[in-house]
Amino acid sequence: MADSFLFNVAESVLGKLGSLALQEFSLAWGLESDLEKIKDNLKVIKAVLLDAEQQRSQNPRIEVWLDNLKEVLYDAEDVVDEFECEALRRQVVKSGNTTRKVQRFFSRSNPLIFRFRMGHKLKQIRERVDEVAALKSKFGLTERIFDRHIIHGEREMTHSFIDASDVIGREQARDDIIETLLQSVDGENVSIIPIVGIGGIGKTTLAKLVYNDQRIATHFELKLWVCVSDVFELDKVIIKILDSASPGQRYADMGIDQLQRTLQEALNGNKYLLILDDVWSEDPRQWGELKTLLMGGAYGSKMLVTTRSQRVAEIMGTVSALNLSLLSHQDCLSLFFKWAFKGQQEKQNPNLKRIGEEIVRKCKGVPLAVITLGSLLYSVTDEREWEFIRDNEIWKLEQKKDDILPALRLSYEHLPSHLKRCFAYCSIFPKDYVMDDIELVYLWMANGLVQSSNENQELEDIGLRYFKELCSRCFFQDFSEYGGKVKCKMHDLIHDLALSVTQNECSMVRTSTQQIPKSVRHISFPHPELLPNVLPESLQNLDRVRTICCESERGEGISSEAFIKTCFSRFQYLRFLNLSYSMFEVLPTSIGNLKHLKYLDLWRSPNIQRLPNSICKLQSLQVLLLFGCWSLEELPKDMKYMINLRWLWITTKQKNLPTGGIGCLKSLRFLFITSCDNLEYLFEDMQGLKKLRRLKIDYCRSLTSLPQSIKCLTALETLCIKGCENLDLIMEEGEENQYPTQFSLQKLELEFLPKLVEFPQWLIRGSTNSLKVIKVERCNNLRELPECLQNMASLQEVQIKGCPQLNNDPIRKAGEN
Incomplete structure (x- = not known):
């Protein structure tokens, strides 16, 4: 469609240029004229972008112009985000409860130096935008109104004839x-x-x-x-x-x-x-x-x-x-040989047949891919040509208009521009990677791809709607649900499609990689365990990288602390950092310099013993994943200053989570507390989590009770408690009414809670008109369920398994209504 990828980037940058933080800084520092000039020029450029996008394949100069524009837009986004980071930092310092020591902790630079530096950067962006705007007149581009019904590459009309x-x-x-x-x-x-x-x-x-x-x-x-x-x-x-x-x-x-x-x-x-x-x-x-x-x-x-x-x-x-299911491997082989050998495979070179079988596997059951590669090799007898096809990604091969990649690209062209960018960024993961909906939404949010025009709309809800739209258009497959999250994969050919549209922005770096385009902003390392102590030469010229994904194909993470330190000093504009399965013991203190960072994944990094307190300087951070950090002694003491955190997943050796920490994270939407074997008490100030939507507590074997303040979670939609052997969920006498229950749950899951004998009434109080799903499993000593559940008209799904002591079952009756 004509609503191009770049058109959406321009819209996003224009939206950020109108941010309140930037407006206040520009007014205070006398930068209004620069800011207005940038916005005016970008509006003029955006008006001709649709026409330029349609002409780019016929005019190499327009192709270069668009590439330059994209670089300017991304750099402008970095500058605007830097103002946003500074606004967040000042918000913490001016919060009213900070000491001089804390103010020193958060002071990165002299305010006058920061003002001079940022003023200079904004002027540079203005000059570059001026230059790009001036060049557009040379191409005879016409202004076009945004119309999502215009299609770039229409499919030719099909007919009904077939052999x-x-x-x-x-x-x-x-x-x-x-x-x-x-x-x-x-x-x-x-x-x-x-x-x-x-x-x-x-x-x-x-x-x-x-x-x-x-x-x-x-x-x-x-x-x-x-x-x-x-x-x-x-x-x-x-x-x-x-x-x-x-x-x-x-x-x-x-x-x-x-x-x-x-x-x-x-x-x-x-x-x-x-x-x-x-x-x-x-x-x-x-x-x-x-x-x-x-x-x-x-x-x-x-x-x-x-x-x-x-x-x-x-x-x-x-x-x-x-x-429609994928074609079986045997049928794919028959189809391939029919096209490559004209059905005379029995007369062919056995080596070609062997290589052909390997080629067919990469088609993953898609007939048009089989036909595409088979026809490429029709009448070719040189084994090297066959090996070339076998060893290349399909998107790197020459394609005719009726081949697989153009057929798939049509699906991409029909996407709205905001979904194009979201789909394209999925190429950062390796093939066969199992994604989940929450992970993808926060990846998109980290890159500024999820935007709301309505302040009452949660970004998470908008992102989940994007995910469902891509699912409905067959961009994801192999769905399953686990732990309240929807998991899926991309078909290999869909992954190739994503790579084909992001080849100048995303790069998968292997030990054999010699050169990476300077325009690349998203890097993944499929074998992080092989990374050296020094930055590879291929990465030396990159300084605008936004994504580093060390997602190992073997489940082995990075072990070089020196490499991590180099990355932290080199890539100051990182938004997404995946260091899962890492083997180092200490995260470098320089992590605190990554002020743009929004997503930090330390999933299953078993040797990390501590996190530097400097991590609490990351006011932009939205996601912090510490699940599986089995050696982590404690969480950073100043976590309350991570004011933008929306998803926190922890594993820690602490006996208690102190007040004045997690309970101060007012932006938190998802909190998962998993496998904290020593944890006896949660933080008492849960009432501070006004926006918490999902709380998951599982396999905390020493946990004996929940704080009374849990009943004050007014936004809580899902509560999952699992594998807590010593938790009975009953409030002590006198505590039951200390905090009236205020949440309206939609989903309640209780599993493997052997101490649970009486069903806690406070769990469902206030939720009788909202509870849709209830799961009670392996609660061996649970005797009764509340009778009020049978009157819940909202109940849609019920699962009760492994509860042999239950004397009544009103939920099952409710579920039948």
Whole structure:
């Protein structure tokens, strides 16, 4: 679509230039004119970006201009974020409860020096933006209004013809669909069957097989094939249907009313099969208008819809969608050899057959990928050429317009610009990496990709909506749910697509990597355990890196403290730092200099004994993951100053979590306390966590009670308590009403709590109209559940397992209502 990746970056920077913090600084320091000039020029540039984006492939000079613009925009974002960091630092210093010692702790530089330095940086950005704006006039670019319905690379219209002998492995799916099409459906005049799957998986091919089957020809009086493809406009779709019904007639000059009457006349009394191929529109109103017109056929008429969107399937389907499966490895081999050897594989070089099998594995069951690579090797007998194909990522190979990458890229082009950036950043993870929804949302937030125009909207909710949209469009697969989080993967070819659109921004660095473009801002190390003590030469010229991901393919993390120190000093603009599975014992104190850092992952770093108190200088930090830090003696003493923290996951050897620490984190939304074997007491000032939405306490074996103030968590939606062997959840006499319960839970999970005998009434008090999910598992001594649960109309899901002492089960009754 014409709503380009870069267009979204420009919008984001313009939004940040209007931030309150920057406005206040510019007014106080006399920088208003520079700031206004930057904004004015960016607005002018943004107006021609859509036109420039469409011309970039034909004009190399425009390509260079856009690349320069992107660099300027990112550098401008860094400067604006630096003002935001300073505003947060001053917020802490001026909070009213800080001593001179604390003020010294947070003073990074002389205010006059900071003012001079930042004023100079802003002027530099203004000069660079001026330069880019001046160059745009040389390209004859025209201003265009943002229109998300303009498509860059439209797919060519599909047709219904097919040679069935060219199709391998779809016989069972064809027969299943035909069986459904031939069945009568009670109460449905026209039933609609969606076929869903990623680009290239064979949805259209399967629809062709069905359409041309003799069983269909004898059952339906009228067969219609329509490729919807681009924009779903009612008059155009009607014309396509009429063209299929009566070829050679002219319908283009008809008005919409005449088109509707003509369509109803064409369908009247006929039992028809209509194939709507390649549907993208997710607007239920558009479909509703067309569906009304298509009800004029005879009883038993059917429609088959192919789409890449689960949302489209939900809107259009009247029966369950067929999620088209990947092709089996054996079928992929047959298909590959059919294209590469023209079906004469038995006469071929055994080495080529062996290499061919290895090539097929990288296609991961997607037929179009198999055909793409097979056709690349048609009549090629040089083993080196075959090895070249085998050893390269698909996105690095030359592609024709009908090959796999263009087919997948069409899915990317149809994304709204904000989703394009979110999808592209997923390329930072290695292939087959298991992602989860919360992790992705905070990764996007760390890079400024989740933005809200409404201050009442939580960024987490917006990010989760982005995640669900990408899921519905088949960009993620292999879903599972664990610990309240949705986990998924990207298909290898979808990962290649992400790499292809971020190749100048993201780089995977291996020991063999010789050179990295200076424009790269996101780096991952698939083998961090092999990193040297010094920064590789390929990284020496990079100083604007925002992401370092040391996500090991082997589960072995970085061990070089010297390398970490070098990274901290070199990459001052880091937003996302993944050091999971690290083997060092002490995190360098220089971590406190990474003032832009928003996401720090020390997941399963078993040797870390302490975190430097300088980490508490990271006012921008939103995520701190310390799960699996089994040797961590205690949390930093000044954690209360991490005022932007939204997700905290801890494992610590402490016996108690003191007041004046975590309880002061007013921005905290997610708090997970896991495997703290020595922990006997939680912090007493939980009432300070006014925005906490999810609290998870598991495998804290020494924990005996929860603080009374837990009942003051007004925003709490999910409470999960698991594996706490000595916790009974009962408030002591006199404590029950000290703090009235204020939270309205939606989800409650209690698992493996052997001391739990009586169900704590305070847990559900105030939640009788909100509780949707309740899970009680392996609570061997739990005797009764509250009778009030049977009146909960809000309850949607109930699980009770391994509770042999239960005398009543009102929840099960409630769940049946």
